[in-house]
Amino acid sequence: MDEPKEIKMPIAIIISHEDIAPAILQEDKAADLLKAINALTVTPDLGNEDSARLWLQEQPAPSGWFNTLEEAQAHVRRCHNPVPILPxxxxxxxxxxxxxxxxxxxxxxxxxxxxxxxxxxxxxxxxxxxxxxxxxxxxxxxxxxxxxxxxxxxxxxxxxxxx
Incomplete structure (x- = not known):
C-alpha cells in the first residue's frame, strides 16, 4: 500500500508584536496566502512570498510560513521544547x-x-x-x-x- 501523500497547502501562523489575537491562515495557493496575510491590519505591505516569509520570521514564535499542516504542527511542537541549559x-x-x-x-x-x-x-x-x-x-x-x-x-x- 502506498503511504498517503502530504497535502501541500501553504499555512501562515502569525503572532504579531501588536496587541491582537494570533492568526492562522491556510490557502490553496501561495499567492492567495500572501493576499490573506496582506489583508491583516498588522502586516506591512509584503510584495512577494519571500518578503512575507522574512517578515513572519521576525514575529514572535511560533510565527512562520509553512508548506504543509504537518510542517506547521512540527514547528509549534518545537516551540514547546524547553530551552537547553548551557554550561x-x-x-x-x-x-x-x-x-x-x-x-x-x-x-x-x-x-x-x-x-x-x-x-x-x-x-x-x-x-x-x-x-x-x-x-x-x-x-x-x-x-x-x-x-x-x-x-x-x-x-x-x-x-x-x-x-
Missing part, C-alpha cells in the same frame, strides 16, 4: 569569540541593570557559581539563552564544539 564554559567561549566584555555580553542578552551588575552576573554564570538559595549553579534564563543562540548564529559560531 558556563560554553557561555564564556561564546562571549570571548564575539570579543565582548561581560557587561556588553549581558546587555546584549538583556541581563542586569548596571554594567557592574551585568559583569558580575555573567561572571557568576561562566564559573557556575552556586546560588545560595537553591544550591544550584547559576545559569542563563531561557530568554537570555535564546538570545545567546541567536547571537552565536549571527556570528557563525558553533556552540556544539568541544573544547
Amino acid at each position: 558556563g564554559k560554553v557561555i564564556q567561549r561564546t562571549r570571548e569569540a564575539m570579543g565582548m566584555t561581560r557587561a556588553e555580553f549581558a546587555r546584549a542578552l538583556g541581563i542586569g541593570k548596571t554594567d557592574k551588575n551585568r559583569h558580575t552576573e555573567i561572571f557568576n554564570i561562566e564559573i557556575e557559581k552556586i546560588n545560595k538559595s537553591s544550591g544550584r549553579p547559576r545559569v542563563l534564563n531561557p530568554k537570555a539563552t535564546e538570545r545567546l543562540m541567536a547571537l552565536a548564529a549571527e556570528h557563525g559560531l558553533n556552540l556544539l564544539k568541544d573544547d
Whole structure:
C-alpha cells in the first residue's frame, strides 16, 4: 500500500508584536496566502512570498510560513521544547569569540541593570557559581539563552564544539 501523500497547502501562523489575537491562515495557493496575510491590519505591505516569509520570521514564535499542516504542527511542537541549559564554559567561549566584555555580553542578552551588575552576573554564570538559595549553579534564563543562540548564529559560531 502506498503511504498517503502530504497535502501541500501553504499555512501562515502569525503572532504579531501588536496587541491582537494570533492568526492562522491556510490557502490553496501561495499567492492567495500572501493576499490573506496582506489583508491583516498588522502586516506591512509584503510584495512577494519571500518578503512575507522574512517578515513572519521576525514575529514572535511560533510565527512562520509553512508548506504543509504537518510542517506547521512540527514547528509549534518545537516551540514547546524547553530551552537547553548551557554550561558556563560554553557561555564564556561564546562571549570571548564575539570579543565582548561581560557587561556588553549581558546587555546584549538583556541581563542586569548596571554594567557592574551585568559583569558580575555573567561572571557568576561562566564559573557556575552556586546560588545560595537553591544550591544550584547559576545559569542563563531561557530568554537570555535564546538570545545567546541567536547571537552565536549571527556570528557563525558553533556552540556544539568541544573544547
